[in-house]
Amino acid sequence: MNLFKLSWKYLTFRPLSTGLNVFLLALGLAIITVLLLIQDQFEKKMNQDAAGIDLVVGAKGSPLQLILSGVYHIDFPTGNIPMDEAQKLSRNRLVKNIIPMALGDNYQGFRIVGTNHDYPTLYEAKLQSGELWTTPFEVVLGAEVAVKSRYKVGDEFLGSHGISVGSHEHDGNKFKVVGVLERKGNVLDRLILTSVESIWYTHDEVAELEAADSTANQEEQHVERVAIKGFPITTVPRDLTTLLIQYRNPMAAIQLPRLINSGTSMQAASPSFEMSRLFELLGVGITLLQGLAVVIIGISGLGIFIALYNSLKERKYDLAILRAIGASRGQLLLLIFLEGLMLTFLGAILGILLGHTFLSVIISQNEQGVIGSLQPWIFLKQELWIVVYALVVGVLASVIPAFAAYQTSIAKQLTKA
Amino acid sequence: MLFESRGLKYSHPGQQTLAFPDITLQPGESMLVLGKSGSGKTTMLNLLAGLLKPDAGEVKLDGQNLASMKGQELDLFRGKEIGIVFQSPHLLAALNVKENLQMAHFFGKKKGKEIEQLLTELGLGSKAKSSVLTLSEGEAQRVSIARALANNPKLILADEPTSSLDDENTEKVLELLKTQAAKIGAALIIVTHDRRVRAHVPNFVEVKAA
Numbered sequence: 001m002n003l004f005k006l007s008w009k010y011l012t013f014r015p016l017s018t019g020l021n022v023f024l025l026a027l028g029l030a031i032i033t034v035l036l037l038i039q040d041q042f043e044k045k046m047n048q049d050a051a052g053i054d055l056v057v058g059a060k061g062s063p064l065q066l067i068l069s070g071v072y073h074i075d076f077p078t079g080n081i082p083m084d085e086a087q088k089l090s091r092n093r094l095v096k097n098i099i100p101m102a103l104g105d106n107y108q109g110f111r112i113v114g115t116n117h118d119y120p121t122l123y124e125a126k127l128q129s130g131e132l133w134t135t136p137f138e139v140v141l142g143a144e145v146a147v148k149s150r151y152k153v154g155d156e157f158l159g160s161h162g163i164s165v166g167s168h169e170h171d172g173n174k175f176k177v178v179g180v181l182e183r184k185g186n187v188l189d190r191l192i193l194t195s196v197e198s199i200w201y202t203h204d205e206v207a208e209l210e211a212a213d214s215t216a217n218q219e220e221q222h223v224e225r226v227a228i229k230g231f232p233i234t235t236v237p238r239d240l241t242t243l244l245i246q247y248r249n250p251m252a253a254i255q256l257p258r259l260i261n262s263g264t265s266m267q268a269a270s271p272s273f274e275m276s277r278l279f280e281l282l283g284v285g286i287t288l289l290q291g292l293a294v295v296i297i298g299i300s301g302l303g304i305f306i307a308l309y310n311s312l313k314e315r316k317y318d319l320a321i322l323r324a325i326g327a328s329r330g331q332l333l334l335l336i337f338l339e340g341l342m343l344t345f346l347g348a349i350l351g352i353l354l355g356h357t358f359l360s361v362i363i364s365q366n367e368q369g370v371i372g373s374l375q376p377w378i379f380l381k382q383e384l385w386i387v388v389y390a391l392v393v394g395v396l397a398s399v400i401p402a403f404a405a406y407q408t409s410i411a412k413q414l415t416k417a
Numbered sequence: 418m419l420f421e422s423r424g425l426k427y428s429h430p431g432q433q434t435l436a437f438p439d440i441t442l443q444p445g446e447s448m449l450v451l452g453k454s455g456s457g458k459t460t461m462l463n464l465l466a467g468l469l470k471p472d473a474g475e476v477k478l479d480g481q482n483l484a485s486m487k488g489q490e491l492d493l494f495r496g497k498e499i500g501i502v503f504q505s506p507h508l509l510a511a512l513n514v515k516e517n518l519q520m521a522h523f524f525g526k527k528k529g530k531e532i533e534q535l536l537t538e539l540g541l542g543s544k545a546k547s548s549v550l551t552l553s554e555g556e557a558q559r560v561s562i563a564r565a566l567a568n569n570p571k572l573i574l575a576d577e578p579t580s581s582l583d584d585e586n587t588e589k590v591l592e593l594l595k596t597q598a599a600k601i602g603a604a605l606i607i608v609t610h611d612r613r614v615r616a617h618v619p620n621f622v623e624v625k626a627a
Contacts, residue, residue, distance in 0.1 A: 001512075001516055001519035001520055001522070001523045002523060006511075006512075006520070009511040009512055009516070010511050012511075013510065013511035317507055318507075318509055318510075321503075321507055321509065322509075322520070322524065323468075323492065324466070324468065324495070324501050324503075325495075325496055325501070325520060325521045325524050325525065325564065326492055326493055326495055326496015326497065326521070326524035326525045326526075327492065327496070327524045328488065328489045328492040328493070329488070329492075330489070331524070410463075410468045411460075411463040411468040411469045414459075414463070414468070414503065414576075
């Protein structure tokens with residue numbers, strides 16, 4: 001028997017009070033854990049997905065929406081832009097590289113992105129199996145899509161119009177899987193990549209009608225090789241959705257956005273600027289949630305104080321007995337502090353586990369968004385501070401009860417009894 | 418001389434000073450402290466146990482003066498050398514029978530009697546792992562005696578140990594205290610107003626209210 005065991009015995013002797021106090025503290029700490037995990041991973045993911053993209057160009061509208069749809073694929077595109085205007089922009093001396101993108105289709109909520117081979121190269125993507133697309137309707141699946149759809153190289157599927165689940169299927173043209181990307185923990189994991197031409201032909205009403213009349217061999221209707229670099233070749237006016245631009249030099253950061261925004265029908269938005277604006281906006285919400293968590297922790301600290309103080313009233317005779325059998329005042333002080341610390345330590349461990357569990361539930365409900373790519377069971381160094389923070393609450397909640405125990409007059413208590 | 422208290426005086430705040438009779442005891446000897454309710458018997462026991470500091474006089478156990486000890490030294494000495502049996506057994510409800518006795522070993526920092534052996538000697542062998550809440554009054558009082566004996570103390574102080582017991586249990590408890598004290602060579606002082614005890618312990622002193 002020792003003080004640890006004795007403290008533990010006292011705590012387990014009041015399971016309801018102990019359990020409720022631990023749970024209340026754990027709730028507050030779970031909120032902080034979730035916020036820490038999301039903040040840390042979300043920011044890293046966002047920065048990782050936008051790495052190498054200096055400017056995003058699309059139809060006029062909300063710049064944040066343009067970034068969210070064009071870079072992170074989590075919002076609706078602002079509209080289409082004419083390809084000839086995009087090609088004109090690509091010839092500007094300030095532009096080092098331009099990646100065209102055509103959006104608008106999905107497969108069970110996973111977005112189908114029409115682009116060229118520069119897009120997977122931008123993220124240094126590697127193929128897990130197969131090869132990149134070279135003809136229309138060939139697709140490469142992101143790792144997450146491959147896992148969820150269970151498709152492999154050679155399988156075929158129909159895409160749906162729009163970018164959300166439940167929209168009508170394009171039953172004229174089937175996409176054929178020619179490759180699967182390795183998991184990189186970035187936006188590509190959740191995308192289906194194909195050529196811009198595939199998106200055009202899918203939406204081409206004439207092409208769809210033709211495909212409906214002759215279903216014998218759909219792929220052969222578009223036999224030309226697709227553009228693997230630069231823009232696709234077309235004889236009719238075509239639209240794109242988004243352009244991802246890399247600057248040639250720092251001067252471009254000053255001149256190019258202004259040039260596009262004032263001199264064309266398109267809109268330019270900088271991912272770094274828009275994301276810092278977004279984090280600023282999110283920061284208000286995060287601060288509010290952190291405030292709420294601190295209030296919950298404060299309440300639970302008060303709860304622990306009340307529980308210890310009340311139990312002390314009931315245990316004054318116990319404490320006197322302990323003194324009578326040789327316990328020093330310091331040992332009684334330590335006994336109460338240990339109870340407070342054990343309560344809060346348990347609360348911290350439960351809170352951290354609850355936080356990770358909450359996050360894994362949130363992730364399982366949002367598999368196709370940015371949240372879906374977060375890792376719920378990564379433990380951060382900052383979580384150790386949660387334990388320290390909880391222990392500080394434990395010490396503060398125990399101070400008054402511990403000193404009351406320290407002051408226990410043995411003779412007075414024993415005489416009273 | 419194993420135990421000796423001389424010239425003890427104590428005054429509760431705002432009350433008259435109480436003067437207590439002297440006691441000297443050899444190993445294995447017993448003494449009753451008799452007195453009416455409110456005469457100061459429990460105060461005397463608290464002075465003898467070092468739980469209260471006397472205004473005058475001294476309490477010596479095995480040559481050491483309790484009044485000259487302070488804080489932790491006195492707490493540890495009490496844990497090691499003095500076993501106290503209270504009027505109500507008041508065992509720690511959060512612990513089982515064995516753990517209640519282990520607390521005496523822990524705080525007394527003394528490896529005293531083997532707990533199982535002690536419990537068997539006191540007829541509680543089968544109750545070692547029982548919750549103290551399940552014990553009868555007589556059993557609970559025997560456990561509190563076992564707790565007082567756990568460190569083989571040199572002085573056993575018992576405060577009204579039989580006041581709530583029937584005749585049969587009173588007999589048992591008194592026999593137990595006397596035989597165990599004799600066995601370990603401890604001095605035994607029983608504070609009581611229970612006249613039934615006189616038949617078992619002939620030596621007595623009387624505390625009279627001022």
